[in-house]
Amino acid sequence: MADSSEHSAADLPTDGFDYEHVPESDQSFGNALAKARNGERLTVADGIELITTGTDVDGIDQSRKELVLEAADRRRAAVVGDEVTFVANLNNNVTTACNTGCLFCNFKDTAHAFEDDSDVDHAGFTKTPAESREVVASMLDRGIYEVTSVSGLHPAFALNEAHHEILRDSDWKETNYKPPERYDTDPGTYVEQMEAMSVGDVHLHSMTPEEAYHARRGTDWSYEEVYDELQAAGLDSVPGTAAEILVDEVRDVICPGKIRTDEWLEAMEAAANVGLGLTATIMYGHVENAAHRVRHLDKVRDLQERVDGAITEFVPLSFIHQSTPLYEHGVVDGGASDDEDELMIAVSRLYLDNVDHVQSSWVKYGDERGLKMLNCGADDFMGTILSEEITKRAGGEYGEFRSFDQYVEMIRAIGRTPVERSTDYEQRRVVDGDPPFGPELGPRADGTPLLREDEGARAGGDGLAADD
Numbered sequence: 001m002a003d004s005s006e007h008s009a010a011d012l013p014t015d016g017f018d019y020e021h022v023p024e025s026d027q028s029f030g031n032a033l034a035k036a037r038n039g040e041r042l043t044v045a046d047g048i049e050l051i052t053t054g055t056d057v058d059g060i061d062q063s064r065k066e067l068v069l070e071a072a073d074r075r076r077a078a079v080v081g082d083e084v085t086f087v088a089n090l091n092n093n094v095t096t097a098c099n100t101g102c103l104f105c106n107f108k109d110t111a112h113a114f115e116d117d118s119d120v121d122h123a124g125f126t127k128t129p130a131e132s133r134e135v136v137a138s139m140l141d142r143g144i145y146e147v148t149s150v151s152g153l154h155p156a157f158a159l160n161e162a163h164h165e166i167l168r169d170s171d172w173k174e175t176n177y178k179p180p181e182r183y184d185t186d187p188g189t190y191v192e193q194m195e196a197m198s199v200g201d202v203h204l205h206s207m208t209p210e211e212a213y214h215a216r217r218g219t220d221w222s223y224e225e226v227y228d229e230l231q232a233a234g235l236d237s238v239p240g241t242a243a244e245i246l247v248d249e250v251r252d253v254i255c256p257g258k259i260r261t262d263e264w265l266e267a268m269e270a271a272a273n274v275g276l277g278l279t280a281t282i283m284y285g286h287v288e289n290a291a292h293r294v295r296h297l298d299k300v301r302d303l304q305e306r307v308d309g310a311i312t313e314f315v316p317l318s319f320i321h322q323s324t325p326l327y328e329h330g331v332v333d334g335g336a337s338d339d340e341d342e343l344m345i346a347v348s349r350l351y352l353d354n355v356d357h358v359q360s361s362w363v364k365y366g367d368e369r370g371l372k373m374l375n376c377g378a379d380d381f382m383g384t385i386l387s388e389e390i391t392k393r394a395g396g397e398y399g400e401f402r403s404f405d406q407y408v409e410m411i412r413a414i415g416r417t418p419v420e421r422s423t424d425y426e427q428r429r430v431v432d433g434d435p436p437f438g439p440e441l442g443p444r445a446d447g448t449p450l451l452r453e454d455e456g457a458r459a460g461g462d463g464l465a466a467d468d
């Protein structure tokens, strides 16, 4: 799609945006809270009242906030009980090469730097299918049973050989395609990467709607055809990232090179139609307002109706601002406040009455705040992940993995029950007894600890977080 050079955060205003959607409503905070407590389906106006703690007050009213959090915590207990789930997974991101130019993202490196004849220095990476397989295979032996893989939109990426043939004749400016031989490392095709990462019975969670768009660019293939082929190659479920804020006036600011809201929804629906599981996300705390957050929730709730419950979890991703173009150019002066984070989780729980699980991301919040979110409506505490590049490159400081021992200690400390789950939440194992705790749901897991505390320091440096 668009080249990153076409838009820059330097061209954006630093004194706010003139949006069509603003946080106003005819509803009262009291009525909205009563509806939330009664379990009634909320409207956008209700959501706006709850997430702002009332449009009749300036800023956040602390006592009203506590009432919203309490309603969400009760709802969580009624829907899923006291269990806090987590998964033994590995992040294996294939490449950081990307020209899409999202202004909140520092994961990407301009793809030009990866060209064979380039002397541009960069800290990014591309893995061949064989290298991806090696990473997954080595971690399977240590007990992981899910691999999550999200990547930059490398210009040499194509769905398969037929796609390469079509793209070879295309206009680079239109399709953002250059053949693999132009690059120092060939990422292979999407199909080859799926086949490579799909080792044994591992659950492969990959191919966001934006990546699926890239896998059909320049063709008339439908999202169904693309996801069908990826599923046949080993894909099991789709991460609902690239959602950011599902309101186009915000996408126009932060990610003009990305697919629009309707196309994101179309891709997700297509993935569900071919039988893939889905997660959904929101990336909040930048240039959007409370009305945008609630409208986003409304789109996700409608989508969940259409896909018949295929969305297993909703993941609020709090914007990590430090090293991003939006922050460096003064368009934003930080991310979400603690109050905003808590209210985002709580209103997600209350608004999304058809999504069972709300995830607290320790990557974004850290341990202490991440645990707090489990008392604001969240019930899932993410995964071990073992390697992390998106948040780390944006300036986040909460590390790259959590061991089972850490999970169990943290979850017990807040009086809840730690439960290991599969990606689709169908398989569960209450983790009881004494440490060391190992993953046991995986086909090759034998209950040995995934990572011991003293191994943590090595996790980033022994090839997991490949930065070749």
Ligand SMILES: C[S@@+](CC[C@H](N)C(=O)[O-])C[C@H]1O[C@@H](n2cnc3c(N)ncnc32)[C@H](O)[C@@H]1O
Binding pocket: 098, 104, 105, 106, 107, 150, 151, 152, 153, 208, 209, 210, 211, 241, 242, 243, 244, 281, 282, 283, 317, 318, 319, 320, 321, 324, 390, 391, 394
């Ligand atoms: C880095 S992209 C990789 C996958 C693919 N390129 C895409 O955009 O779907 C995955 C997601 O990371 C999230 N992300 C990127 N930068 C972030 C930041 N600074 N803070 C929080 N989340 C971020 C966004 O929600 C984005 O959709």
Ligand SMILES: Nc1c(NC[C@H](O)[C@H](O)[C@H](O)CO)[nH]c(=O)[nH]c1=O
Binding pocket: 087, 089, 091, 146, 148, 205, 279, 313, 315, 317, 359, 360, 361, 362, 363, 364, 382, 383, 384, 385, 388, 422, 423, 424
């Ligand atoms: N919230 C973040 C996640 N969440 C995804 C989970 O780790 C897991 O893959 C999913 O729940 C399906 O089982 N992953 C990240 O890398 N970073 C996050 O902030």
Ligand SMILES: N[C@@H](Cc1ccc(O)cc1)C(=O)O
Binding pocket: 148, 150, 238, 239, 240, 241, 279, 280, 281, 315, 317, 363, 390, 391
């Ligand atoms: N990789 C994304 C998070 C993510 C991945 C998979 C999901 O299903 C949900 C969220 C990030 O760190 O920002």
Ligand code: SF4
Binding pocket: 098, 099, 100, 101, 102, 105, 106, 107, 108, 151, 152, 153, 210
């Ligand atoms: S969010 Fe994804 S598409 Fe956008 S620049 Fe980052 S890696 Fe590329």
